[in-house]
Amino acid sequence: MNIQETLKQLEDALRKDLEGVKTIEALQDIKAKYLGKKAELSLLMRHMKDLPNNEKPAFGQTINQAKQAFAKTIEAQRNRIEEALLNKKLEKETIDVTMTSPDFSQGTAHLLNQIIDEIEDLFIGMGYLVKEGPEVESDERNFEMLNLPKNHPARDMQDSFYVSEDTLLRTHTSPVQVRTMLEYGGQKPVKIICPGKVYRRDDDDATHSHQFMQIEGLVVDQNTSMSDLKGTLLAIAQTMFGKDRQIRLRPSYFPFTEPSVEVDVTCSKCDGEGCAMCKQTGYIEILGAGMVHDNVLKMSGYDPEIYQGFAFGVGVERLAMLKYGIDDIRHFYINDLRFNKQFK
Amino acid sequence: MKVSINWLKTYIDKPLETMQLDELFTTKSQEVESYQALVNATDLVVGHVKVCERHPDADKLSVCDVDVGSNVLQIICGAPNVKQGQFVIVALPGAELPGGLKIKKSTIRGVESSGMICSLIELGIESKYHYETGIHVIKDSVKAGEDALSALGFKDHVLALDLTPNRGDLLSVLGVAYDVAAMLDLPVEEKTFHVKETSTLNPMDISTDTEDCLSYYGRIIDNLTIKESPSWMKARLIGAGVRPINNVVDITNYVMIELGQPLHAFDFDLLGSEKIVVRNAKKNETFLTLDDKTRSLTEEDIVITNGEKAVALGGVMGGAETEVTEKTTSILLESAVFNNEKIRKTSHRLDLRSESSMRFERGVDPVRTKKALDMATSLFIDYANATVRKGISYFDNTSHSPKPLELSLSKINSVLGSEYSLDYVSDILRRLGFEHTIKQDTYLIEVPSRRFDVLTYQDMIEEIGRISGYDTLPSTLPSTISVGKLTPYQQFKRRIRQSLTGLGLHEVITYALRDADSVYDYTRSNHIKAVSVMHPMTELRETLSLTPINGLLDVVRYNVSRKLDTVHIFEIGKHYQPSKETEVLGIAMQGIYHDYSWQTTPEMNFFTLKGIFEALLKRFSIENVYYEKVSLKNYHPHQTALIKHEDRVIGHIGKIHPEEAKRLDLKDVYVLDVDIEILYELSEPIKRYQPLGKYPSVSRDLAIVCDESILAQHLIDTIKSHTDSRLKQVRIFDYYVGEHIEEGKKSLALRLQFEDPQKTLETKDIDFVIERIVKALKTHHDAVLR
């Protein structure tokens, strides 16, 4: 039997032994059997000294090649065993990926504040500053400086909560406008919006609230016009109710503006055709506005010969109710979380 | 103001009902409350009851043969007042009445009925406008078969305007006519009234002692027959929302509504003199008004006297003693103008607000004062068979001339943002009936006395703008160039809200007004003063809150009562104190935070809320905030702390006392109230980039045992004060009391993290520091290594 045949037999035997080996330990034994010191392959090497010198290198090379091949075969089997073991281990880590996960839900900003943020951002983009002020105000800034002297009939329109003879819970955020104009000293243009809480003597029901949120805007400069007001209000309407909305100005009356207007937006439900939501008019009233009354400018230190301006005021609850079809203003203050969570 | 269209047409002879007046008023004048037919019914004719007999099978029904012009119908009528010979309103078969009622031929108890005899109620005329219970019997002269609505003056439309307080000029049919005329560019045809006087002289001597009466016209009218007014007048009054009474009352009302000038009639025989002196009331003067109430007057009230005693409360209400009654035959008819401020005060003080006082308050056209007297007088002649004495007694200190007002075209265009031409505006002024001349680009306008509401150039611009139509204005944006931004503090508030919602809390907004007793319930001080409103609408809304916690707990309770276990909420609210409002953050949490469902979920406790608060502190780089245990009313005595910074209290955090929570039907609730204005001051903006450490950080754990009473903060402070800036962080990662630990002691495991920017820290460097720390912990706290 020549060496080649012997090696072939050995290799066949190795492969046979390796079949069905599942553990590393068993593999070690086989490795020892075929590659160890006492292995047949090692014993074959001993015959080398009996060979003629010229045959020795070829014989040695043959044996070494066989050794390497055997080792490779064993290694391949080791990899297979290890992979199988790992797979078994991972299988034990199987989870039901459909099980419930922990609740990391985020909270929600209050809808009224979301709308205020949205309007603030709109106006900041148009170069306005956001001004805030106290809710307990002087009669002077809340009424008198807004062209509503004591006993003015229009004070009835805004029945108020007085905390003393001359102090009250502000009925609108207009006193912040007064404060700003006074702060500016009648010397520079005003371009502000004033969001905040206001109070009126209304019994709380589905459409009335003794406390509500208002955003007022004021622009005073040398050539601020009613057309500027119209464009600005259109921007609010389109931001809040969609870019296809149009607005309509109707004559109205407020003591602090002249001319005064009520502003309607085309109904988003029927697109102006008339439906139940807009009471078949195609329009929905959203806010009041006008050109600042000369008396207001004068009292706050602005010379009406030089300056003119516009102002508007919008109820945030009303916007929210119209935009989302909310039927009861009390939802905003009860804070049933099932309500709050709807507005993410 | 409700206006009959037929009435308007007496001034503008055009088919106004076809001209969409509602839309016109909405966009150019005043809000329209409604615009509809006075009576919404079809197929109504005048019927003449020829025969009226009892129904053979029903006592309460009558069988009538009614002549309706073209034929005679047999109609069954249930009204007790139906009688033979009456002229009545008949709804023919096929007629539709208000409320959708359709009239059909029918058989009632075996007798055929072809139509219905109507009452006013069935026509939709509310009972507040008449006393009638049965069918309406027509008293005017009519013919069977005539259109009944036309015959009664009910074939009309009514425009109901919701007037703004500045447009007192629209409180008359004539005023509304002028507005319609301006909007539609139509002429108004003013009426003139010719009064046929007798030769008997009017004896009245009329004068005033007060400037509060601006003018006073009086006539004596004799031989009055008091009776019902004609149907057309009643119909117009009903359209205007005024109840017809009798011809004397109706005529004064009718003239007031047409011209806006209130009138008053005194029973001349009861006046007691031939003299009228107007004066202010005297202090403590009392007066019996015609509603039989004795009124206490002030010196601001205006009284009409007969020279001796008051006979009317000028502009507000007549007196009981001179009231016109069924027996009255002669009257003194007054048409006057009073100071509107005084009328307002008197009518409000005495709660006597009427159609008259409202008109005096909002203004009357002085030109119409005498005109109204003449109009009423001629109506008395026509509809009360009266005679009139010769001459009018009067004084008049009002100005009848137009007021001049200057306004330039450039100002108009600048304010409106329009590009109107000189001629365009001139044409609008003409439509408004404002005489004017033009000097260069300035209009010199004569504002007629009927437009007493137009006082300033701004009022005039409004007139021009609205008649031209605001829809004609362009939409532009202000040309003022400015930078828009939030202040850093406003941004700070937004970021707090973003952080907290990111952490899973829901923002709420609650009412600031609360009941006075509860505002101190969850505050950290009882010494602060609260602000209360003087006349609360209810005790529940009397005092401004001193912490948002009250409102937050209301919200927790509301949601818990609706079976929601987890309520984590916050509000940015205010502490309202006298002349000081501080913005604060309030948080309330009940129920587990981050529910792991089937996996292990840590309990919600004090530290959950503290961790949320500290997440904010970290976000805004606020350092050196510490907590000091405190005992506060309604809070857990051992789980509540003041939040402080350098000895300044900036807030408090804690658990609501279990007893209090039980009272509120709540479980474990944790709350926080912190001053965000101070937090903002303490927040550090990122000034400069910090180079990242090149060398790795090293951490070392220390397990110590010390007295249970020693505060973690004190241990940490000691560690910090005995190391240097290489110590980056100390955290307690284990806490243990119980077995293997001496009673009264606790075991804490601390992890200290070190980093040196210059080099890799070696064991010996750390050992050196740790040794110092261990020594200090022993010395200061008797804490030993475990």
Ligand SMILES: [Zn+2]
């Ligand atoms: Zn609609």
